[in-house]
Amino acid sequence: MKIPDLTELALRNLRESLLRNSLTTMGISVGVASLVAMLSLGIGLQQLISRRLVRSGLFDTVVVTSRRDPRGMGRDEERNGPAPSESRVLDETARQEIERLSNVIEAYPDIRFRTELRFEDKPHMTMISALPSSAKANDAFEGMQGAFFSSDTAPEVILQKTFAEELLGKAPGRGVDETNVADLAKPLLGKELTMNYAQRVSGAVQPSAPVTNGAIPFDNSLAAASYSVVSREEKVKIVGIADLDPESMRGPIRAKVFLPLKFAEGLHVMQSVDLSEVSRAASGQPVYSSIGVRVRNPAQIQAVEDAIKNMGFNTFSILDASRGLKQVFAVLFAFLGIFGSLALVVASIGIVNTLVMAILERRREIGIMKAIGASDADVMWLFLAEAGAMGILGGVVGVVLGWTIGQVINLGTNVYLKRQGLPPEHFWAVPWGLVGFALLFAFGVSLVSGWYPAGRAARLDPVQALRYE
Amino acid sequence: MTTAPVVPAARGTVAIRSENLCRHYRMGETVIRAVDGVSIEVRAGEFVALLGTSGSGKSSVLNLIAGLDRPTSGSVVVQDRDLAKLSREELAKYRLRVVGMVFQSFNLIASMTLAENVDLPLRFAEVDRGQRQTLARQALERVGLLARMNHRPSELSGGEQQRAALARALINRPQLLLADEPTGNLDSHTGKEIMDMVRQFNRELGMTVVMVTHERALAERYAQRMIFLADGKLIDDRPNAPTVDDVQIRGGQS
Numbered sequence A: 001m002k003i004p005d006l007t008e009l010a011l012r013n014l015r016e017s018l019l020r021n022s023l024t025t026m027g028i029s030v031g032v033a034s035l036v037a038m039l040s041l042g043i044g045l046q047q048l049i050s051r052r053l054v055r056s057g058l059f060d061t062v063v064v065t066s067r068r069d070p071r072g073m074g075r076d077e078e079r080n081g082p083a084p085s086e087s088r089v090l091d092e093t094a095r096q097e098i099e100r101l102s103n104v105i106e107a108y109p110d111i112r113f114r115t116e117l118r119f120e121d122k123p124h125m126t127m128i129s130a131l132p133s134s135a136k137a138n139d140a141f142e143g144m145q146g147a148f149f150s151s152d153t154a155p156e157v158i159l160q161k162t163f164a165e166e167l168l169g170k171a172p173g174r175g176v177d178e179t180n181v182a183d184l185a186k187p188l189l190g191k192e193l194t195m196n197y198a199q200r201v202s203g204a205v206q207p208s209a210p211v212t213n214g215a216i217p218f219d220n221s222l223a224a225a226s227y228s229v230v231s232r233e234e235k236v237k238i239v240g241i242a243d244l245d246p247e248s249m250r251g252p253i254r255a256k257v258f259l260p261l262k263f264a265e266g267l268h269v270m271q272s273v274d275l276s277e278v279s280r281a282a283s284g285q286p287v288y289s290s291i292g293v294r295v296r297n298p299a300q301i302q303a304v305e306d307a308i309k310n311m312g313f314n315t316f317s318i319l320d321a322s323r324g325l326k327q328v329f330a331v332l333f334a335f336l337g338i339f340g341s342l343a344l345v346v347a348s349i350g351i352v353n354t355l356v357m358a359i360l361e362r363r364r365e366i367g368i369m370k371a372i373g374a375s376d377a378d379v380m381w382l383f384l385a386e387a388g389a390m391g392i393l394g395g396v397v398g399v400v401l402g403w404t405i406g407q408v409i410n411l412g413t414n415v416y417l418k419r420q421g422l423p424p425e426h427f428w429a430v431p432w433g434l435v436g437f438a439l440l441f442a443f444g445v446s447l448v449s450g451w452y453p454a455g456r457a458a459r460l461d462p463v464q465a466l467r468y469e
Numbered sequence B: 001m002t003t004a005p006v007v008p009a010a011r012g013t014v015a016i017r018s019e020n021l022c023r024h025y026r027m028g029e030t031v032i033r034a035v036d037g038v039s040i041e042v043r044a045g046e047f048v049a050l051l052g053t054s055g056s057g058k059s060s061v062l063n064l065i066a067g068l069d070r071p072t073s074g075s076v077v078v079q080d081r082d083l084a085k086l087s088r089e090e091l092a093k094y095r096l097r098v099v100g101m102v103f104q105s106f107n108l109i110a111s112m113t114l115a116e117n118v119d120l121p122l123r124f125a126e127v128d129r130g131q132r133q134t135l136a137r138q139a140l141e142r143v144g145l146l147a148r149m150n151h152r153p154s155e156l157s158g159g160e161q162q163r164a165a166l167a168r169a170l171i172n173r174p175q176l177l178l179a180d181e182p183t184g185n186l187d188s189h190t191g192k193e194i195m196d197m198v199r200q201f202n203r204e205l206g207m208t209v210v211m212v213t214h215e216r217a218l219a220e221r222y223a224q225r226m227i228f229l230a231d232g233k234l235i236d237d238r239p240n241a242p243t244v245d246d247v248q249i250r251g252g253q254s
Ligand SMILES: Nc1ncnc2c1ncn2[C@@H]1O[C@H](COP(=O)(O)OP(=O)(O)OP(=O)(O)O)[C@@H](O)[C@H]1O
Pocket: B025, B027, B032, B033, B034, B052, B053, B054, B055, B056, B057, B058, B059, B060, B061, B214
């Protein structure tokens, strides 16, 4: 039989025992709805978490260090590269080369140095690091007091909460939530800090070199041939107090004070790496201890990492951690999928039952059809079409139902989040792929459950069937 | 197209031949011989009546010829097809293309209108919708039910239902019309109406007709030949005395 004919006959037959078939179809809808609800919750949660992770800047960042750098975060696998003494220097040329790699958004030097900051004439030693302007999207600055740097070259700083506490002479809170950032921000925002630092000056410095702010020039015996170091002072304005720690991944060398990248670059601060690179840094190019590389998409991290390794540098990213996360989600999906499908399995038993009943009732009709020339296949397809039609109808209703359930739960949770003073979250996602999958799955399940009854109908002996009243 | 003669085989060639046809049912220890060694030959264009008491095996023989059932032993050959050798698929095709059937209990599908009932075989034959409608209309017109084409069987009298069943049997232009007590549920007047129609098909369309009945009068009036069964065995096979109509027809032909 032709497909339009099959469909028409199937729908007609479904209408004939409307109540029973509607109930069966409703069973499928509930099954599909539960599957859609479960899976869209899983997808939504995954999207929520990966959104967070991408914003955290951890999953799209590769940290590049030179193989010569003993502090490099290199792992065992990188030991078999060229010997440290022969490997490349991580200088400006290398940075530009890395930035030109495909899928790399930016490669910014990781400028960090330990120095003294004076606030109201009291000195405070701290680690300072520079942030590229793209760091503005970082989650750590989401609930920040004040504002992000007004420009990439502005003499401004953002303080981490614990350093702000230190400046105000407060004992650092044991828990993160103990002091309110807003209270810290009030006396600090807009104030100035004086930063003392050692500037690296290319070429030998004459004793009469201009000295700003009365800094004392001194000779670096090692670097005499290539550069000298001058002590300098700079005033910076506090523009923001960050609640969270943007460098939570960096461990002991994490910074508490942040500067705009271009501004920090312009300072030419003497960094620890300079000392070890004396012989090579003669070119006058800046040499970096490490470079942060932002990748367009976390999925491309591996490729970028490999490319940089081929250039002769050590790399580090949190890719392994994200691999573990993928596994967690695979397991979560499997569980949600299985529980979601259970209802559909129950519904499929409903289809089998309905069709077996229909065959008993329509035995005579099957006999008639066979007597006037229907083949086994015709009868089989007719019943399969009925099962499939119930599957598709149930699937459509189920997707709508599942989507509605999801919206309601999303709404309810956001009301709850709001009461708790938390921002609303969209952790519910029904992508078109899921809709298509659910419909196909419902159709497939209904065909599989229709198989046995349809086969039984097809094999019915027409003489017996016609005798049946 | 239902008005054109349908039989490609010339009148008079053998249309149905059964040889030592048997259909036995095994009920535990006992064997019921519903059909027991029946050998018959029906010529193309013939109108044959199968007669016998209830349980004598008339329906069983008809079902074997119709390809609805398979013989336990022996053979039925219909227009050079040995039905016992056909696959289930081929038998279905044979029923669809070669055989038209009508039953005592009409056997229309209750949930369908007359037009849909009549065009059902065309759906199995995968005929286009447009052509199907034309053919269904023609067939219903032929049995005088065009005005009722959108009615359901339950809205029709018994005679009308049987006429619709005849239209359905004709729609694929079969060479064989097999009728199992087509007038059994009808009063004698309506029964005659149906029989007149069957005879018309036999004469105008050249269809070979095998009709089961236990009304001898009906057989004598309409059939050219009467085959008598008892306990599954053929006990008599004789030509009918030519009726007045037959004489006229045959006279006209020669
Ligand atoms: N499926 C079956 N199982 C067992 N016996 C059967 C079966 N079908 C038919 N029979 C037997 O075969 C015999 C012939 O039956 P059949 O229906 O051919 O008779 P019939 O001549 O058509 O009778 P009627 O005039 O009452 O329709 C009967 O004795 C019947 O009981």
